[in-house]
Amino acid sequence: MGLGSTPPIDVPDGYRVGPWRINGPIGSGSWGSVYAAEHGADGTRAAVKFLRTDLLTPGQRGGMEELVAREVRFSLEADHPNLVRTHAAHTVRDRDRPELDGLTALVMDRAEHNLQELLTAEPGGPGPLPSAERILEGVAAGLAHLHGRGWVHGDLKPANVLLAYDGSVWLADFGLTAELDGTHAYVPPLGTLDHVPPEWWSERTGAQGTKVRPSADIWAFGVVAHQVLSGGLHPFPGSTARARALAAQAYARGGAPLRLDESVPQAWRELIAACLRPDHGSRSRMDSAQLASRVRELAGPGRRSGRRVRGRRGRQMAVLLAAAATVLAAATGSGLLPLTEQTDNSAPTDGRSRQPPVSAQSLSDRADVPRALRPHITNTAMRCADEAVTPALIAAILKAESDFDVDAHRVRRGKDGIEVPEHGVAMWTPEVFRAWAKDGDGDGRTDYMNPPDAIATLGSYLCYLAGTFREHGMTADIQSLMAAAYRTSGKVVRAEGGVPERTRGHVGRVRKYLAAYAE
Numbered sequence: 458m459g460l461g462s463t464p465p466i467d468v469p470d471g472y473r474v475g476p477w478r479i480n481g482p483i484g485s486g487s488w489g490s491v492y493a494a495e496h497g498a499d500g501t502r503a504a505v506k507f508l509r510t511d512l513l514t515p516g517q518r519g520g521m522e523e524l525v526a527r528e529v530r531f532s533l534e535a536d537h538p539n540l541v542r543t544h545a546a547h548t549v550r551d552r553d554r555p556e557l558d559g560l561t562a563l564v565m566d567r568a569e570h571n572l573q574e575l576l577t578a579e580p581g582g583p584g585p586l587p588s589a590e591r592i593l594e595g596v597a598a599g600l601a602h603l604h605g606r607g608w609v610h611g612d613l614k615p616a617n618v619l620l621a622y623d624g625s626v627w628l629a630d631f632g633l634t635a636e637l638d639g640t641h642a643y644v645p646p647l648g649t650l651d652h653v654p655p656e657w658w659s660e661r662t663g664a665q666g667t668k669v670r671p672s673a674d675i676w677a678f679g680v681v682a683h684q685v686l687s688g689g690l691h692p693f694p695g696s697t698a699r700a701r702a703l704a705a706q707a708y709a710r711g712g713a714p715l716r717l718d719e720s721v722p723q724a725w726r727e728l729i730a731a732c733l734r735p736d737h738g739s740r741s742r743m744d745s746a747q748l749a750s751r752v753r754e755l756a757g758p759g760r761r762s763g764r765r766v767r768g769r770r771g772r773q774m775a776v777l778l779a780a781a782a783t784v785l786a787a788a789t790g791s792g793l794l795p796l797t798e799q800t801d802n803s804a805p806t807d808g809r810s811r812q813p814p815v816s817a818q819s820l821s822d823r824a825d826v827p828r829a830l831r832p833h834i835t836n837t838a839m840r841c842a843d844e845a846v847t848p849a850l851i852a853a854i855l856k857a858e859s860d861f862d863v864d865a866h867r868v869r870r871g872k873d874g875i876e877v878p879e880h881g882v883a884m885w886t887p888e889v890f891r892a893w894a895k896d897g898d899g900d901g902r903t904d905y906m907n908p909p910d911a912i913a914t915l916g917s918y919l920c921y922l923a924g925t926f927r928e929h930g931m932t933a934d935i936q937s938l939m940a941a942a943y944r945t946s947g948k949v950v951r952a953e954g955g956v957p958e959r960t961r962g963h964v965g966r967v968r969k970y971l972a973a974y975a976e
Contacts, residue, residue, distance in 0.1 A: 466490040466507045467556065473497070474505055474562045475547050493567065502622075503544060504567040507560050539599030541619055541627040542566045566627065568619035572681070576615055576689040584720050585686045590756035592618070593682050594749075595626025600678060601749040603628070604671045613677035614652045615684060650698035651691060652677040655709030656737050672740040675748060679732025686725050687718040692733060703844055709735035710927060724755055824974040826852045827861050830882070833897060833909045837916030843923040845935045851916055853970035854940055857963060858884040863908050883911040893918050915943070922947050931955075940967040 465482075468490070472479040476497045483491040483504060494505045544564040551558050575586060586592070596618055603610055610617075610628065619627040654676035683692040692715070693704035707713045715733060717726045728751055734740040743751075820826055826834065831848075834855070838848040859865040863882045870876060879886055885905040895917050896902065897909030904910050922939045925947050931938060931954075941960040942950045949957060956964050 466560065468492055468507060474549065474564065475545060477503055477505060477564055479505065494564070502567045504565050506563045506565065507549075507557070508563070537599060537602040539595045539602065539626055539628060541568075541629040565629075566619075566621070568627065568629075569622050570620055571616050571629075572618035572620060572685070573615035575620065576684055584688050586688065588624070589685045590752075591624070592620070592626050592685055593678075594752050594756045596628065596678060596681065597745070597749040597752040599626075599628040600674050601745040604674070604745040609671055610674050610677075612652075613674050613681065615681060618681070650702040652680050653702075654737070654740070655706050655735060670737055670741075671745060672737045675732050675740055675743065675745065678748065679729045682725065682729050682732065683717060683721060686721045686729075688720070690718050690720075692717055692729065699839070699844075706843070706924070706927070711735075728752070728755065820848045820852060820974055824852065825861075826856075826974065830855070830861060830908060830912065833912045837897070837912050840913075841916060841920035841923070843920055843927075845923050845939070846916065846919050847975070849971050849975040850936050850939070850967075851912065851919070852974045853967045854915065854919075854943060855882055855912070856970045856974075857940070857966045858882075858943075863906070881906045881911045882908045883915045885911055885914065890914060893921075918943070926951070936971065937964050937968060940964045 468479050468482075470480055474494070477494040478497050479492045479494050481493045483493055491504055491506045494503045495501060496503065542565070544566075547562045547564070549557050549560045549562055572592065596613075600610065600613070613628070617629050619629045621627065654673050657673065680692055684690065691701050693701045693708065694716075695701040695704050704713065708715055715730060717729055721729065728748075731743050732740070732748070734742075820831060820835065830852075834851045835848045838846055838851055855861055859882050861882060865882065865884065866878065866880045867884070868876050868878050877886055883905075887905055890903075890905040890911075893914050894903035894905075895910060895913040897911070897913030898907070902910075903914070905914075919939050922942050923935060926932065926935055926938050926942075929951055931951065934956075937956055938950050941956040941964050944960045944963050945957060
């Protein structure tokens, strides 16, 4: 079960969290509740987020501690008027209120709303949001500061841009923020389909995580800028995040032109196009400092993008919101990419629209797929933006590999006659599994005998294969190619130019099950 089924955390008015006094709810999500607060001494306004750490397993709690330590370090190094400030983190100790005892409370700057709320609420047709240029100037300045200090944000999107009462613009939610190691950093394979660059899908995830570069933030800025300047339109067509990600990948492969909305001013369209260059190398021609400079020029003189630069005094222990959100999202069992396939509420209604949604196939109710495995199969498929990676395909491969036996094991003869052991519902070879391993149930560990981990890793590998086959122009019957590559390797399939002869019987079984499992 996920945390989305848990009730809101009930905190009474007047309740104290350190020196902060609660004075009313702001909202609740699947992993916690947010309350308005003010400082008991000087009345400073704040937002306090209560996080349901009481529902975490010991392994997940350890993961939270690791993220918290990283967030503390980031906060100490990244002081800037366009980065949200976290005042303190408290563990609630209150035996008289067992429902609150042990919860984590984060005290943060209080914003009026986030940019996503503004995009959704703003009525009317195409055109820039109010204060669009000031907002983009603040976002670009925050990114330039982050990159200048050697950090990558990793999850820039409208929901992570906060707009304060005094007009300040703050970047927030630094759960995926990572320090550069040379030209790139490593982050968990998390992100938001609408705002990750095309190369994200083909990056191999190793023991350290997935590579992320500053150019990924540049791409995300281009998407956000288009949304802000067009009244909420995404630069790639589609009524779901998955469809838009597919369109972005088609553009990056040269299969479709970049069509920016005509309501965006020409000078801004040129800048956005530079941010949305199709690959990391060409996108890196403009770094974030140059981006911020160009945004300032377009925004014009005399604009203020943020609040007064604050000093380090008063920043005691800082724990940023998304660190806990990331761990708690893992606790839901929804796995590595905390996304849902939703209709775009900010999509235009004036007929200028979008291609129909591309949705993953649903598993047939008549399919013999075990009920316990269905949520993991479906969630895994939805984490991949490639339309060929469907729940039916994943289920068909599992059926052909193990007949859904979670305790299956066998030994096959591999290259040069060497015996290769395979285990679990996805029949992973342990060494290969370790190279691609994904934590499918958020317990902080990966195990090829654990069905959620095995299925999540299978889906990630299939997504990688789909991207590499498309890059090589191998798009005919791509699902058969993926099934063959899972038995051999992507390199073997590419070298033979299709399904190898020795795998055709296996691929035929996968195709049979695929036809039966698809709705």
